[in-house]
Amino acid sequence: MLIGMVPFGILAGTTPISAGMARWVPFGFSSIMFAGAAQLAAIDALASGHGAAVAIATALAINLRMVLYSASLAPLMAPLPLRRRLPAAYLLTDEAYAVTIVRPTTTDDVVENAERRWSYYMGAAFLLWSVWQLSTAAGVVLGQVVDKGTPIDFAIPLIFLVLLIPNLHTQPSWVAAAAGGLGAVLANQWGWSRLAILVGGAVGIVAGCIAEVLRPSDPGPDVMDGLP
């Protein structure tokens, strides 16, 4: 899992540099936002000349799933004080969620082991955070030497492809993806390129919900596999 993050982190460092942004940009994204997919999508939007509003909307659309993880972890951490829960929230990522939630729990267990679970979570989450920052730094250095003619911007959709595939675990998720992709393509075709990702996302969400309602089967794991 840690090694899998490295190419994403390197890209998060390299792509802003090769798009002509200053060196503080990737460091700012990785430390303040600390969200791989959203970071890359925001950089992609900025690099293709869209303004901050489009980049912000895209990043937040991708990060909305954090609410789901937050709700899912909250009962496990409820007995702990705020000074413990706040750093846990900052470090919340797909991976940190995934490694913490897999351990089954009972009600007694929650109260007794909250402290130990917090330590376990924080250990894993901090390790993930450190790998992310270091690979961003490596990417920034690499960005200086990458030739401007290299199609490095194409690496971003490839990374999203890697993230998309493990998310296609149910029929509704396929419907959501198909509708999302087509919606974005159509929005671009109609000249709404600024809104393409949001339009596609909205169309895909609606289609996926309809598919789930029509076919209420196993929703599958609700963790997005891949990266922060």
Next chain:
Amino acid sequence: MNRAAFITIVVSGPITLALRSSFLVFAHRMVDMPQWAQRVLRQIPPAVLAALVLPAFVQPEGHLDLWQPRLAAGVVAAVVAFWKRSPALTLISGLVAVLAIDWLTR
């Protein structure tokens, strides 16, 4: 572009923290998220990721164009991603394919 990046970071950074904090920090005693909300949130990853991927493969210049290296390279990368599930392998195969096809078709 740096100015837009700065605005993006200072706005979406704290909002991202707020999303992460939502239940963990503010509503930690209230944890029953309604079923419909969970359903909506579940669709976000496949819908948004596909919306990011497909246009990059079929509309690299902003309009539909199926006769260019990025679609072919995207198909190669998708096959590799399905087969190996490895970020590094997918990335390398996609980038090598786009460079190779671009070079060959010149």
